[in-house]
Amino acid sequence: MAxxxxxxxxxxxxxxxxxxxxxxxxxxxxxxxxxxxYTNDMQLTGMLHGRILRxxxxxxxxxxxxxxxxxxxxxxxAVCTGADFxxxxxxxxxxxxxxxxxxxxxxNVMAHDKVLYKGHAVAAVAAKSPHIAEEALKxxxxxxxxxxxxxxxxxxxxxxxxxxxxxxYTEELGGKQSDKPSNIAxxxxxxxxxxxEGFAQADIVIEREFKTATVHQGYIEPHVSVALWxxxxxxxxxxxxxxxxxxxxxxxxxxxxxxxxxxxxxxxxGGGFGxxxxxxxxxxxxxxxxKSGRPVKIxxxxxxxxxGTGPTPATFIRVKLGATRDGKLVAAQAYLAYEAGGFPGGxxxxxxxxxxxxxxxxxxxxxxxxxxxxxxxxxxxxxxxxTQAAFACETVIDEIAEKxxxxxxxxxxxxxxxxxxxxxxxxxxxxxxxxETLEAARNSDHYQSELTGPYRGRGVASGFWFNVGLKxxxxxxxxxxxxxxxxEGSTDIGxxxxxxxxxxxxxxxxxxxxxxxxxxxxxxxxxxxxxxxxRVTYATGLAAYHCGLDIIAQMKERAAILWDCEPDQVEFADxxxxxxxxxxxxxxxxRRLLETGGGIVGRASVDGGGATNGFGTHIVDVEVDPETxxxxxxxxxxxxxxxxxxxxxxVEGQMQGGAVQGIGWALNEEYYYDADGRMRNAxxxxxxxxxxxxxxxxxxxxxxxxxxxxxxxxxxxxxTPIVPPPAAIANAIYRAVGVRMRExxxxxxxxxxxxxSQE
Amino acid sequence: xxxxxxxxxxxxxxxxxxLCEARQSLLEVLRDVLRLTGTKEGCNNxxxxxxxxxxxxxxxxSCLVLAVEAEGAxxxxxxxxxxxxxxxxxxxxxxxxxxxxxxICTPGFLVAAKALLDKNPNPSERDIRFELAGNICxxxxxxxxVRAVQDAAQRMAxxx
Ligand code: FES
Ligand code: FES
Numbered sequence: 001m002a003x004x005x006x007x008x009x010x011x012x013x014x015x016x017x018x019x020x021x022x023x024x025x026x027x028x029x030x031x032x033x034x035x036x037x038y039t040n041d042m043q044l045t046g047m048l049h050g051r052i053l054r055x056x057x058x059x060x061x062x063x064x065x066x067x068x069x070x071x072x073x074x075x076x077x078a079v080c081t082g083a084d085f086x087x088x089x090x091x092x093x094x095x096x097x098x099x100x101x102x103x104x105x106x107x108n109v110m111a112h113d114k115v116l117y118k119g120h121a122v123a124a125v126a127a128k129s130p131h132i133a134e135e136a137l138k139x140x141x142x143x144x145x146x147x148x149x150x151x152x153x154x155x156x157x158x159x160x161x162x163x164x165x166x167x168x169y170t171e172e173l174g175g176k177q178s179d180k181p182s183n184i185a186x187x188x189x190x191x192x193x194x195x196x197e198g199f200a201q202a203d204i205v206i207e208r209e210f211k212t213a214t215v216h217q218g219y220i221e222p223h224v225s226v227a228l229w230x231x232x233x234x235x236x237x238x239x240x241x242x243x244x245x246x247x248x249x250x251x252x253x254x255x256x257x258x259x260x261x262x263x264x265x266x267x268x269x270g271g272g273f274g275x276x277x278x279x280x281x282x283x284x285x286x287x288x289x290x291k292s293g294r295p296v297k298i299x300x301x302x303x304x305x306x307x308g309t310g311p312t313p314a315t316f317i318r319v320k321l322g323a324t325r326d327g328k329l330v331a332a333q334a335y336l337a338y339e340a341g342g343f344p345g346g347x348x349x350x351x352x353x354x355x356x357x358x359x360x361x362x363x364x365x366x367x368x369x370x371x372x373x374x375x376x377x378x379x380x381x382x383x384x385x386x387t388q389a390a391f392a393c394e395t396v397i398d399e400i401a402e403k404x405x406x407x408x409x410x411x412x413x414x415x416x417x418x419x420x421x422x423x424x425x426x427x428x429x430x431x432x433x434x435x436e437t438l439e440a441a442r443n444s445d446h447y448q449s450e451l452t453g454p455y456r457g458r459g460v461a462s463g464f465w466f467n468v469g470l471k472x473x474x475x476x477x478x479x480x481x482x483x484x485x486x487x488e489g490s491t492d493i494g495x496x497x498x499x500x501x502x503x504x505x506x507x508x509x510x511x512x513x514x515x516x517x518x519x520x521x522x523x524x525x526x527x528x529x530x531x532x533x534x535r536v537t538y539a540t541g542l543a544a545y546h547c548g549l550d551i552i553a554q555m556k557e558r559a560a561i562l563w564d565c566e567p568d569q570v571e572f573a574d575x576x577x578x579x580x581x582x583x584x585x586x587x588x589x590x591r592r593l594l595e596t597g598g599g600i601v602g603r604a605s606v607d608g609g610g611a612t613n614g615f616g617t618h619i620v621d622v623e624v625d626p627e628t629x630x631x632x633x634x635x636x637x638x639x640x641x642x643x644x645x646x647x648x649x650x651v652e653g654q655m656q657g658g659a660v661q662g663i664g665w666a667l668n669e670e671y672y673y674d675a676d677g678r679m680r681n682a683x684x685x686x687x688x689x690x691x692x693x694x695x696x697x698x699x700x701x702x703x704x705x706x707x708x709x710x711x712x713x714x715x716x717x718x719x720t721p722i723v724p725p726p727a728a729i730a731n732a733i734y735r736a737v738g739v740r741m742r743e744x745x746x747x748x749x750x751x752x753x754x755x756x757s758q759e
Numbered sequence: 760x761x762x763x764x765x766x767x768x769x770x771x772x773x774x775x776x777x778l779c780e781a782r783q784s785l786l787e788v789l790r791d792v793l794r795l796t797g798t799k800e801g802c803n804n805x806x807x808x809x810x811x812x813x814x815x816x817x818x819x820x821s822c823l824v825l826a827v828e829a830e831g832a833x834x835x836x837x838x839x840x841x842x843x844x845x846x847x848x849x850x851x852x853x854x855x856x857x858x859x860x861x862x863i864c865t866p867g868f869l870v871a872a873k874a875l876l877d878k879n880p881n882p883s884e885r886d887i888r889f890e891l892a893g894n895i896c897x898x899x900x901x902x903x904x905v906r907a908v909q910d911a912a913q914r915m916a917x918x919x
Contacts (some may be wrong), residue, residue: 024854031862032850034797034837041796130780218897220801220809221863270863271801271897281833302802403915494860494898647856653899657860660900684895692901693892697884 004365007295011255017575019712022510025267038574039224039267040299041048047226048077048126050281050288051133053140054308055115055122058677059149061164062113062122062142069139070125075132078291079140080284081123083111083150093253095246095277095530098380106254107281108377116342117374118678119307121280126288126296136740149374149677151336154316156183156373165234168344185344188352188368190425190733195666198331198363202322206399207333210392212726212744213670214314215338217381218661218689221270222305222652225678227285233257235289237282237526238265240355242272242491250279253285262388265492265521272382275310277530306682310379311616311671312348313339317392319355327406329415332356332364332424336389340370341377350466351385353425354706354723356465358412358434358615360421374677375378380532382658383465387726389666391744394461396725399740408460408731409442409617417464417615433641433705433715434615438462440703441617445609446637453626456634457735462617463723467707467716468533469608473526474543475584476504476515478551478600482587484508486517486547488540489528494657494718495650496536500504501542502646507548509575510586534716537646538707539608545711546604555589558596562589612707616640618659618724622732629752631667631733637722641753643715655721656698662725664690670745767828770795779826780801786810789836797837802893808894811867812836818874820893824918840873848911848918860898860906866884866895867916872908879904881912 030036067079088106092099106112111120123140127133148162155161170178171186178184199205227237235257241247244264252259259743269276281298288296295755297395300308315338321332334355340346352368381387401411416434423429441460476486486504490496501515508515528540555577556570563570563579570579575586584592592602621634638655645651668688672681681687706713730741739754765780770793779788786803789795789812798821802811805823812821813835840847849872850856859865868891875882875890882890888909889899896904 022857025857027862028859029846031859031865032837032846033841034795034866034903035863038799039862040800041790042808043794131780183839206833217862220807220895220897221799221861222801268863270801271861302804302806368765430892468775495857647826649858649903650860653857653860653903656900656902657898658900661897662766684802685804689895689897690901691895693891694907695888695901697869697905698900698902 003571010558016506018502018512019644019646020112021647022647023498026501026517027492036268039226039238042226042238042267042297044228044295044408045090046224046456047295047297048128048292049133050124050126050285050296051130051137052121052284053123053137054304055111055118055120057115057144057146059147060115060117060144060388061147062111062115063145064143065123067123070136073132073136073139074101074138075128075278076125077294078288078471079123079196080291082110084287088254088256093249098345098347100278100345102253106252106339108343109254109280114185117376119304119376120342121308124284124288126292140578149675151373151375151673153314153339153371153373156371157337157369164342164374168372171272183372183374184286185340186348186367186370188348189647190197190352191365192424194421195331195333195363195365196664199322201324201330203325204400205320205322206396207318207320208396208742209233210317210742212315212388212391214311214375215665215669216306217273217275219271219273222302223280223298223309224298225280225281225285226295226297227289229286230289234261235286236263236265236268237286239282240276242276242532244489244491244522246277246528246530247282251282251286253281254550262445263521263523266519269491269493270357272493273382275386277532278310278379278535280309284575302684303520303682306687307377307679310377312381312384313341313378315339315388317388317390319396319489321396321400323400323404325404327404327411327414329359329361330363332361334366337369337371338385339373339375339378341373341375344370344372346370346378347380347385351389353423354386354464355389355627357423357461358417359415360417364424366424382661382722386463386465386723387505387662388460390463391722391726391730393726395730395740398731406711409438412462414440426540430612431705431708432613432615433703433720437615437617437639437641437706441619441639444619444637444639444701445621446635446699451621455626455736456621457732458619458621459728459730459732460617460619460736461724461727461731462615463720464613464615465719465723467538467612467614468535469539470529470533470535471607472528472540472543473605474540474602475601476547476551478590478593480594482510482590483514483516486515486544487520487525488517489525490536490540492519493531494654495647496531498542499537499646499650500540500544504544504548506712507545508551508586532681534614535608538710538714538716539606541714542608542710543604544737545605547602548605551600554600554602558593559584559589562592563594572588612709612715614717614720615723616720617639620728620732622729622736624733624736624751626737626755629748629755631746631751633663633696635696637701638721639701639703640717640720641703641705642705642717643710644713645702646714648702651702651717652700654717658721659698659725660690660695662722663729666726666729666744666746668747692710697704764827766827766830769833772833780872783826785824785829786821786824789821795836795838799863799866799904801863808871809864809867811870811894813870813874814900818871819851837869840869848914849908850913852911856903856907856910858899858903862897865896868904869894876915880916884909
């Protein structure tokens with residue numbers, strides 16, 4: 001696996017001791033021996049087991065709920081319904097990767113008067129065993145008035161569509177509202193230049209329509225929370241969350257209790273991908289705990305995960321692109337309608353921002369719609385909203401390139417976003433590495449190799465995602481043996497303890513193994529935003545770097561005491577402090593802290609606000625079976641700009657994992673609904689995610705164009721890799737069998753049909 | 760709740776007796792009764808492999824085995840893979856090769872991979888991908904898992 005280093009800014013070419021190496025992760029031994037504690041591994045004395053009753057209907061009014069029989073079942077200690085939840089007013093809370101209306105959040109956690117999708121929670125019980133809790137659910141009587149439902153974004157946008165909320169109006173640009181309620185919660189509009197003039201200059205204009213299906217993040221650990229509402233009114237929650245502080249905030253708001261009464265303990269987390277930011281079980285477990293006086297654990301079944309937590313939306317997208325004969329894009333237009341699910345606030349915003357984000361296009365218009373449908377409330381999924389948009393845009397790009405007879409990578413190079421490019425929603429790019437990823441893709445062994453054989457084709461697509469930055473805190477204390485204990489608040493989903501610790505180690509000139517990273521609960525560390533938005537290695541890493549600088553400044557003072565000089569006479573470089581005629585390594589000085597005034601604690605709290613951007617380009621070879629339409633991935637290469645790859649193995653891992661999720665999205669994954677609005681494939685057998693046997697190795701090429709906003713040039717890498725695969729595969733299918741696939745997923749029967757309806 | 764049943768097994772080389780209800784799965788008993796929480800639950804219906812254990816040497820989804828069926832059986836879980844103070848080569852190769860991200864699938868993969876290497880010490884990439892197809896990992900894209908198993912096989916061959 002090659003690393004292509006492209007020294008372009010002042011940080012490039014810097015020699016690092018720790019960054020770029022591949023140490024074993026600090027939590028590794030715990031995780032390969034089964035010792036790591038995930039939330040479901042928590043056992044508390046007297047703990048009860050909670051279960052949730054969910055709506056069998058896609059849309060219904062709750063007329064009554066009778067829980068008396070359940071309450072009377074021996075072994076049941078508490079029952080709750082929406083009536084146990086306090087009234088929560090409309091209020092928008094920022095959660096890092098998107099915002100939420102807290103009134104909607106409350107009603108999503110437990111339905112109050114209406115159910116808006118099959119799987120919507122309506123009641124919960126806590127009992128001495130999970131089996132008793134399950135029996136109790138069967139004794140709860142709910143009377144529903146079933147209402148007509150709507151399951152597809154374009155149907156929900158029609159005037160006569162069943163209305164989900166009578167208090168949701170269409171919010172237009174500038175805050176203007178529609179005069180009657182609507183399933184369309186928001187209309188976004190971005191433009192630059194003059195598209196009409198732009199299209200008039202074009203020699204070729206192509207406009208296509210695309211559909212994508214609802215898909216799930218598919219983390220292997222189901223949602224699980226344990227709550228203990230103590231007799232002193234303090235609430236402690238152990239939970240599978242991407243962000244302990246946002247979980248604390250949401251839980252406190254939904255329960256209408258002070259944030260300071262709640263401690264959220266983030267246990268090890270078994271995947272999230274954006275789906276474990278919103279809360280689901282936390283307040284329910286809390287209420288059951290308050291009512292029973294016992295700790296309560298609730299674990300979702302896999303079907304509940306599919307039906308009751310956030311998938312990412314089905315979409316309808318129309319993209320129109322115009323280019324000149326010599327391959328310069330001159331105008332672009334997009335219409336994006338994204339399902340929000342049962343409550344407003346889907347991922348349409350980033351969808352609009354990302355649809356043309358890879359290209360420098362002078363004239364563009366983007367319209368986006370956030371639309372309620374009777375499906376679970378959608379949530380972020382790795383580069384939320386971008387994959388669907390890229391599927392549309394990158395397929396049209398490929399079609400234009402092909403019609404103009406230009407190599408698809410060359411066409412992208414002619415139009416690639418670069419420093420100074422203005423994205424359609426406004427921001428102007430700083431130094432970005434898109435061109436370099438395209439060049440690396442073009443020069444790769446994969447792209448240079450010949451692909452032969454019938455029904456085989458090679459596709460290319462690119463993708464973009466932000467690095468959101470946001471807030472992180474860290475503190476670090478120097479131990480007498482010269483190691484440093486690092487306390488951070490970012491839940492570690494994929495090795496970030498190590499990538500953050502490595503940045504502190506680099507700053508202090510010590511080994512990665514000499515930093516002992518710990519992820520603390522909300523009482524043990526300063527405010528830290530979610531693990532999401534490709535931000536942890538960037539922003540929590542930035543906090544660790546500043547912690548390191550703080551430690552160095554304090555240690556210079558101690559050296560000055562020992563050496564009887566002024567602190568500013570002490571220099572620090574390469575892990576060694578030097579003063580007038582004296583020097584000491586970090587470890588030597590650490591040993592003498594207690595005699596010079598006590599231990600040292602470094603601290604930092606940063607707002608990595610608006611970090612930069614990550615670009616990637618993928619190449620895929622496929623073979624299509626003309627008899628069945630089945631697509632086999634023969635070879636796959638992912639290329640991405642990582643800024644500086646702190647731990648290359650985990651960068652590669654993000655690229656590989658993201659690519660494979662994208663492959664699943666492209667070829668197989670979808671929520672399959674029946675006419676009654678019931679998901680018919682809510683198991684991992686029927687919602688089939690890729691297995692090892694479905695795939696080849698995923699080759700990776702890391703490009704390093706340092707991020708000017710980070711002292712070590714780091715860019716987030718987690719999300720971009722899911723963006724290109726569906727388009728890359730669709731483009732490969734075209735080259736293999738001559739059909740353009742414009743609907744996800746591209747299952748065998750659809751490909752077969754496309755092949756067989758060709759003229 | 761029915762009467763509890765007495766079950767005698769050997770788990771990770773040690774004799775273990777437990778009481779369980781007829782409806783409890785082996786997974787539930789391992790985790791909730793015996794507190795061997797290294798074995799994970801991802802789906803509870805046999806589709807993810809996170810709960811893989813060896814039952815008389817063969818890999819099974821412990822969520823699909825009733826605990827009472829373990830009477831007289833030998834069970835190996837992830838907690839039994841390391842010997843004494845040393846990690847098993849598979850565990851070592853998973854760490855060195857970064858074959859885990861969130862780690863929730865890892866116990867299942869380690870147990871399934873151990874079963875594979877026990878019966879086929881020199882598997883091809885295709886063998887590994889086929890034998891591990893019952894274990895889902897949503898984080899890694901499998902590449903590094905497959906390579907880690909290959910590395911472990913080589914290391915074990917070299918030390919034989
Ligand atoms: S938990 Fe047993 S196979 Fe998923
Ligand atoms: S490492 Fe997360 S599911 Fe495999």
